[in-house]
Amino acid sequence: MNFSTLGSARRLMAAGVTAVSLTLGVPTVAQAAPMAGVLAADVADQGPASYEQKLKVAVKFGRGDDAALIERTDRDFVIGLWKLIKDDPDHLEVSAAAELAYGTLSAPEGSDATAAACREFIVTGVFAAFERDLAREKAEADAKRQSDLARAAAAASIHVVADAAMLNGDDRAFAQLIWKRVENDTDWPKVKEAAAAALAGTAEQQRTFIASGLAAAAKQDIADIIAKDQEKSEAEKAAALARAAKESAAHKIGLEPTPQLLNLPDRDFVTEVWNHAAGGSEVQAAAIAAARSNDPAVWKSFIEVGIHQAKDRDTQRAFEAAAAEDRRQVEEILVRAEKIRHRKLAAAARAALAGTRDDVSWFRRTGQFEVGPDALTEDARADIPVVYGYATGAIAPLTFTTGPTGAFTSSKGTKTADGAYNISKIKTFRGDFNGDKIVDQAVLNGAADGSMSLDTFLAKPDGTYQAGLRSWQHKTFGAYDRMRLTSGDFNKDGRTDIAGFLSYPDYSIGLHTWLAREDGGFGNPTRSWFAPAQPYWGEVGRMKIFSGDFNNDGRTDIGSFYGHADHSVAIYTWTANTSGGFGNPTRAWHAPSTPYWGDVKRLTITAGDFNGDGLGDAAGLYGYADGKLAMFTFTAKLGGGFNNALVSWKSTTAAFGSWDRTRLTAGDFNGDGRDDVAFLHGYDNGTVALHSLTADTTGAFAAPVKAYSSATFGSYGSINLADDQT
Structure with a gap:
């Protein structure tokens, strides 16, 4: 797993408009992204916050009587408040600001920056x-x-009162x-056609349908109905069309089409529009120009065409203003993120700015809150957590710590009891399992009797680990191998x-997820994807899996290199959903059997954001068979x-020795905002060495x-090594 992306994603539970809509009458005011506070030395020199200052915050959130919270250290107080809200x-803003404050660990000042923030x-x-x-809000x-207002006006054009379902869904809904x-209503064929086109169209076409398309189609259908009415004289048809035009114009701007209004002479109707329109709007300007004219044709043209065009200009102007404000705010987020070296936020902002207007709007309203802190160490450099297994059946979680020169130092962790683990069958994992922004370790143990257990070793602020927390065990879950x-x-x-794959004896295969709990333990596994024995999908022995956010939705996905029997090689990805399960696999890369790419069994895999995007x-x-090694990078595409x-x-x-005595991991070891790789190698003379390879922008x-x-x-x-796929 990519070490520097282990930060907590900010959970977004807010309601609100799903996109900046063309139906807006005025632009909304976008808020700047919350950023970590002043990290200047003069702030840090003032010392910790006082009891009174923390009390003031606690009172603000209804916790004025929570002495245990108020008496905590500054960072623990911020974490405690964050957990409450x-x-x-x-x-949302308070939660995001709190995360950035106690997660400000990637700054060069290290822990001093955290204290100041x-x-x-x-x-x-x-x-x-x-x-x-x-x-x-x-x-x-x-x-x-x-x-x-816009949806109600659009629905009213076909004599429908917009209900909650119409008002609260998205534009497509x-x-x-x-x-x-109108599906079975013969009066509205053009409305039905316009609605069908909107359903099959883009988000912008759906916005346009609400802003103008529905009303325009309804106007045509009404005109057709009047024209086909054989019981009316031509004069009566003309009067009906004029009245319908006024009704459509009134609906367009949210003016109630009362009988009194619809019976007004054209010039008086235009004057009513003038009085109703917002000051400085295109509708007001067009109404003033029409009302000041003495030409009845001008009044008629305004009612039938001009008011609609003016309202469309107002809508487009509002949308462009909102889009420009969204872009300005996201550009400001990018500048601030780069300033404090929050690389994931900066990368997410750049991706949004490179996308559509909807992408920018979504990021400003939602996406920024879903990006967590980069680093979980007290500096800008990632460390390497490992688990050491003793011949006695004990294990010890420990960390290779990255120094300022890029060199690593090691420290042994506290040993467990002897005989507690079958060290030939343990899988280790690293991550923030309890959500406190510190890297923990977890160990899956495959016992000699075929049972399995899952333990979590929560990290302490001093770099050591708590005793293991056993949260799951099973006697017959499946074969460890x-x-x-x-x-x-x-x-x-x-x-x-x-999460991961289990191959069953009948050659079927399933993908299971163990969701982490608040205490750092895990719930029972749930299976979200399954491939039966027939047709045969594949076997885990041909897989080398890895994880990362491949589609930029804030959830970690799973990828796998797979070596097919015909010697072709492919990468498959399983996209995570909101429940932590996964959909069906998609082939994301492929190398045919000819020319031969290589043997997946000779490939050691890790994942990270190596180009910083x-x-x-x-x-x-x-x-290679001759003892030489090579490093390959498969960079992800923004579109998948x-x-x-x-x-x-x-x-x-062949100086590095046999490839099968080499294990790979990733992390930002030099603090430049891009993940690097390191491989652990065991030499024939008993020496153990870590070699690091620094990534560039490509x-x-x-x-x-x-x-x-x-x-x-x-x-x-x-x-x-955690997530080792050797």
């Missing part, structure tokens, strides 16, 4: 975020009101409801989960899939540099 849709949050930042929440309410209303597992936040709740990439270390392999490094000799890697070496550390075979 993180699921409250009324406090937490103090600033307590003293001023929380109150500013509270006000942003109020402003955001007001803007959403204003946008919803304008959307309701509105078009669907209109289509159902037929499992391929990885970790990630699959349901986007801010906690790292575990915010998407999960894959990297593979390949061992992976680019062809980039060969960025290849050894010229996702390619420099030649490896030995970052750690020890002849006395212990056996290579006893070192278990």
